[in-house]
Amino acid sequence: MxxxxxxxxxxxxxxxxxxxxxxxxxxxxxFPNFDGPEFIKEAAIQAIRDGKNQYARGSGVPELNIAIADRFRKDTGLPIDPDNEVTVTNGCLEAFAATVLGLINPGDEVILFSPLYDSYEGNLAMAGAKIVSIPLQAPNFAIPIQKLKSIVSRSTRAIVINTPHNPTGKMFSLGELNAIASLCIENDVLVFADEVYHKLAFDVEHISIASLPGMFERTVTMNSLAKTFSLTGWKIGWAIAPSHLTWGLRQAHSFITFSNATPLQCAAAVALRAPExxxxxxxxxxxxxxxxxxxxxxxxxxxxxxxxxxxxxxxxxxxxxxxxxxxxxxxxxxxxxxxxxxxxxxxxxxxxxxxxxxxxxxxxxxxxxxxxxxxxxxxxx
Structure with a gap:
């Protein structure tokens, strides 16, 4: 209640x-009050004209999955299997919902950092998770590592991180990410990483926690087209995870949306191949x-x-x-x-x-x- x-x-x-x-x-x-790039919109129009208007493959249009995997490799150095480790979703919000519903059981403990994006709490509540919140305090909103260490245990199923962070604008430092990674490995904990603002990192280098040693196999990395390309209404998102975690989130995804708009996925593949x-x-x-x-x-x-x-x-x-x-x-x-x-x-x-x-x-x-x-x-x- x-x-x-x-x-x-x-x-x-x-x-x-x-x-x-x-x-x-x-x-x-x-959301921006200006529109996304013309070359992406033209790609969507062309896909419609080319007849790409029926259901897409549930896990994503193949060319988009490949583009996501290629972009992730450029950003992190990690090689990704586009067919078995990438799932296209209805925005990052659905990526998170499918991850939670597919991988969290009732009573599982999940740690959040507050303030937080509201959908995290809602999705975890639907899954019946036990939510533990750790506050981030102004002015620098640093993670209280000692407090986190005192909370993480074998009963912890997952830690949710969002970097760059909404609403504080905080970037998780390498030291903070290493501390989280160490605790997760020691206690066999998953990480759900929301990285939708990863290309809007201004003063500190963005680091995907999945790229740290021992972390890819226990991390679901979520992202979307919306913020990077000013196309929030398209709702093209994705989740990247090892196959054993992908299997679970795809079971939930198949009963939430199954697939996204096919021509928009084709255009998203073009967007992700934009020059640096x-x-x-x-x-x-x-x-x-x-x-x-x-x-x-x-x-x-x-x-x-x-x-x-x-x-x-x-x-x-x-x-x-x-x-x-x-x-x-x-x-x-x-x-x-x-x-x-x-x-x-x-x-x-x-x-x-x-x-x-x-x-x-x-x-x-x-x-x-x-x-x-x-x-x-x-x-x-």
């Missing part, structure tokens, strides 16, 4: 976002957007925690005197015309996030500047 109430609260915030009045600047929900210059330009553009929002929020009067990755920024709203994050976001929406997300909705214990709000910078530069100017004009400390 407690989980259901928390998720209901988050769902209401989503409904607020989906029903915004005209003139509200949406710096809340993590695409990713260089992507980071350059997002660094500039990050600077606009971070410096702008500081000028407004927030205490800001600049992210090392993702397109999210957490800011401390307490200088403005509102009771908590929900009250502040309501004021910001109604009186300023800017939407942000209260951080407490990302926390299993809402008290952990009550001083923070989340903004996004996956918007065009002018929208970011206008939002900052509105806050400068109407927010009073």
């Amino acid at each position: 407690e989980v259901a109430k928390r998720l209901e609260k988050f769902q209401k915030s989503r409904e607020t976002i989906n029903n915004l009045k005209d003139g509200i600047i949406n710096l809340g929900r993590g 210059s695409y990713y260089v330009e992507l980071k350059r553009d997002y660094r500039a957007k990050r600077a606009i929002l971070v410096e702008g929020l500081k000028a407004v009067g927030f205490k800001v925690f600049p992210p090392d990755g993702t397109f999210f920024v957490l800011a401390d709203h307490t200088p403005f005197g509102l009771e908590n994050d929900v009250a502040f976001c309501e004021y910001l929406l109604k009186e300023v015309g800017v939407l942000a997300i209260p951080c407490s909705v990302f926390c299993l214990n809402p008290e952990e996030g009550k001083n923070l709000v989340r903004f996004v910078f996956c918007k065009d530069d002018e929208t970011l500047r206008v939002a900052v100017e509105r806050m400068k004009e109407k927010l009073r400390k």
